[in-house]
Amino acid sequence: MADSRTPRSSEGLGSSSPAPAVTRAAAVLDALAEAPSGRLTLSDLSRELGIPKSSTSNLLMALEEARLITREGADFSLGRKLVELGAAYLSRLDEVQEFYKFCEQAPTLSGETVRIAMIDGDHIIYLARYEGHPAVRLTSNIGDKMPLSLSAVGKVLLAQLHDHDIEAMFPDDVELPVMTPKSLRSAAELKAQVAAIRKQGYALEDEESTLGVVCLAVPVPTHGAHGPSLGLSVTALKATFSEEQAALMVKELKELAHSLGNPMG
Amino acid sequence: MADSRTPRSSEGLGSSSPAPAVTRAAAVLDALAEAPSGRLTLSDLSRELGIPKSSTSNLLMALEEARLITREGADFSLGRKLVELGAAYLSRLDEVQEFYKFCEQAPTLSGETVRIAMIDGDHIIYLARYEGHPAVRLTSNIGDKMPLSLSAVGKVLLAQLHDHDIEAMFPDDVELPVMTPKSLRSAAELKAQVAAIRKQGYALEDEESTLGVVCLAVPVPTHGAHGPSLGLSVTALKATFSEEQAALMVKELKELAHSLGNPMG
């Protein structure tokens, strides 16, 4: 590691936050979350974020006192309080509770792997997972992120946005992340799919993120302000995937989406 | 609640953090997490935390920019990034991954509801849940907290601590939280149980948090520094709970605990 890791900031004062210490503290949390090992030393952080060591030390002490991070010898890592806070966020989403109930009772979905996700910047983030099918256990977990272009939920949520927003996120010469030979390569492909999704009302992901696995997704209608867009998806093995089954799943997903979108039931 | 909510701080400079803005930002997150509705306005926060409105405004703007909180009109609530960060924390715990694998293959446990928890101040916090028994779905979720004295895991983790630490947390005249008629009432009762747990190597919670539900728990041996103590528990309905079954469960829990405590396998 001669030239070490890429310092991400170096713009530093570009934003000029009204409370720089907080912004930097958040950057520390991000850095720890993205670090492969999950552990960084004071110097690592200072270097990577371009913050003087002395200031970094102060930040870390404050973060540790708040239990947002943990110190173990010279290494810092994320703290348990983050799990609490994340859980507090999720527990407030009534949609998640109803999601579980619905899945258990749905004729087809109750035997499948169903997930609910939310758009989060240029990614989606999984909020909950129902597993009626213990045979197929997903590697993805609650809180995991996926690029929009690589998941059925991502595409279906993208299709909900206005065209100019999509254009801003995916200019024609953008390079899309690729995970399998079937992953979408160009913005044009993506936009064509978006158009199709808008017509048919659901999205299909056909081995674009994992070979052998297909995914169907529908959007949850956002009745007014409330919050950011939610999406639902079913995951299945391509081998055991039929047209009729897909139709059933989409039908039930849409029912669930409708009941999530109209809270009274 | 005529006199409204209790302003929690008012000690203010007691701690004198090296980065007050960060400490206060953390307090904001805590307040939002504990607020019953999950939403507070700028003035609410300013009042409750004893921070001037103008400063609170700055904090909130910085927190919002970091997506640690979300603004909806005048209301602020926790942000999605917290789910990411919490998930990042959990994904680093190898124990959680192994926990799932083990549960699936264990003869008895694979059909039960098993959880792994961690001590967190004067509470426990649930890190993961395996549900082999869809009939009995727990209301508790990942990230939820429970008082030490009210859960089997809590008691078993308490038993791992030194006596003087226990004494500090539970002086003789302490008032324990009560959730059912069978909840422990006095520190003396709790300490008697701790002694018993140390002898037998596992803890039993007999309808102390929920009527009709029993819980068994064992500690995960912490091989040296690593991290805070972990505990495992099985939850069952009292109605369908037998001595022989309990013995089997404790045996498998101990196997799991052992394999978690000795990472190589």
Place this chain on the structure above:
DNA sequence: CACGCTTGTTCAATCCACTGAACAACCACC
């Protein structure tokens, strides 16, 4: 409608958190 009481945002003066350099402790290598 005017009133009282909220709310959140603006702005200049002050104070304190941030910084940089100097420090001590450590490790690896020769």
Place this chain on the structure above:
DNA sequence: GGTGGTTGTTCAGTGGATTGAACAAGCGTG
């Protein structure tokens, strides 16, 4: 042991974040 590179901590000066008061906008109530 000496030496060059680390590491994290300490501390006094200073520049910018914090703040209080003043502002504007909203909302019930009589």
